[in-house]
Amino acid sequence: MTDITTVGVDLAKSVFQIHGVNAEGAIVVRRQLRRSQMLDFFQRLAPCLIGMEACAGAHHWARELGKFGHDVRLMPPSYVKPYVRRGKTDQADAEAICEAVTRPSMRFVAVKSEETQALLMTHKAREFLVRQLTQVTNAIRAHLAEFGIVVPKGVHNVGRLLEAGERADLPTTARMPLRLLADQFFETRDRIDALTKDIRREAEASGAAKRLQTIPGIGPITATALAATLPDTTGFRSSRDLSAWLGLTPKPHSSGGKEKLGRISKMGNRYLRRLLYLGAMGVIAARRRGLPGEDWLWRLLQRKTAKQAAIALANRMARTVWALLRSGTSYDAARAA
Incomplete structure (x- = not known):
């Protein structure tokens, strides 16, 4: 099995499905492994690329298999689904994972410690x-x-x-x-x-959590949740990508050259999205108690409801989070204004 270059692993509670191919894409191994056999199998395998869906237990197996020199990559299950050719079986899922992990456009989930x-x-x-x-x-x-x-x-x-x-x-x-x-x-x-x-x-x-708490509307609970969930922001090309990942951007529906933006998608991490929304509502409540002004939030509140303004502010906060985590700096109110 030294010629195996890529392995797709369909995780489960007790029985795991393995699909391995060589450099030419030919199938080398297709079998089931019990939980007790997993470490022994991959320990005897030469270092290769291993793909898994980011589901329950995935981060544990990624850490364990990474100790053997393998390049373990986790993918969102929704990104793997289009590669399932036909039927819902463990073999089909493992083959789809093996195919998806080699795609250059695939986005991966950072392995958590x-x-x-x-x-x-x-x-x-x-x-x-x-x-x-x-x-x-x-x-x-x-x-x-x-x-x-x-x-x-x-x-x-x-x-x-x-x-x-x-x-x-x-x-x-x-x-x-x-x-x-x-x-x-x-x-x-x-x-x-x-x-x-x-x-x-x-x-x-946490230094990252301290920096995030300088953003208005983000306290220790939101800051630690963001810092733990987003240990690596290189997977997001821009701040809008992070907002879209949190489900805070409008859902597009375009056809025939006509672009239409609907409500927010509400995709991604619901917990982080709710924390940002609650923090934005707190900022809005505090701003309403202040004097009228020409700042962005006050002008937004004059033409939108509080909940709509909170979504827009949460979107802005998410983009600021991306900038601070990427640059390692603290929030500057003067630049944000």
């Missing part, structure tokens, strides 16, 4: 707990509303809601589930606070 994945895991765990906190809050509010107990919306008003429930003349059978929900609410909130502290400590230790 264990430290980067650990930080992203903290973000994902925090996001999961925030969703749980919202669910528990809605459950408490809905149950107490059945007894006529209502307070203003917001997580910060849950304490008032629970106090009102304790003072109310509720049936005994309703108090136990209410206390269970209250305990879950406070425990979940404490866990979110603990993860937030870890993220803030990471933001203080």
Whole structure:
């Protein structure tokens, strides 16, 4: 198998499909490997180009196979799909991956280190707990509303809601589930606070995160998420490419020489897009409290709704993020104006 130059690997939980070709494109190997056989197979293989889809476990295998001298490249699954000739089988997928990884126009996903994945895991765990906190809050509010107990919306008003429930003349059978929900609410909130502290400590230790926090609307959570997800910006030719990757650019639909731009595509990383949007809404809220002016954001708010302006500002923030990560500099408000 010394003549193998390119290998496509279709990842799975237990059984992996391998498709290897030589320099002329002729098939040399096409077989299945169990998880326990993966490292031994590639350790005996001469250094070659290995392609994988950027899915669950891909970064782990890319790091492990890279130790053997292989050039491991990860690709977005949506970019590999057009190379599947016919049918949905593991063999067809591995062959498509083997073909796609050799294309000069293919865009690849940077392999993440264990430290980067650990930080992203903290973000994902925090996001999961925030969703749980919202669910528990809605459950408490809905149950107490059945007894006529209502307070203003917001997580910060849950304490008032629970106090009102304790003072109310509720049936005994309703108090136990209410206390269970209250305990879950406070425990979940404490866990979110603990993860937030870890993220803030990471933001203080990361030079890239410090630079990104100089951009208005970007705090430690957004900065660390961006720095961890975008360790290498060379895959984006321009700042607009990053905005498009985050789904913040209009979706084009052109035909017959007529160009039409629709709504934003909402493709790519939903978590980063939401963080940028929330940061933009915070900047807009602060700007509205200020005096009228001739700056770009104020003029935009005079002719667009707040949400439309937030999307435009998030797009601008993404482009600024690309510039700072690429140049290694901090945000300059005078130049941005």
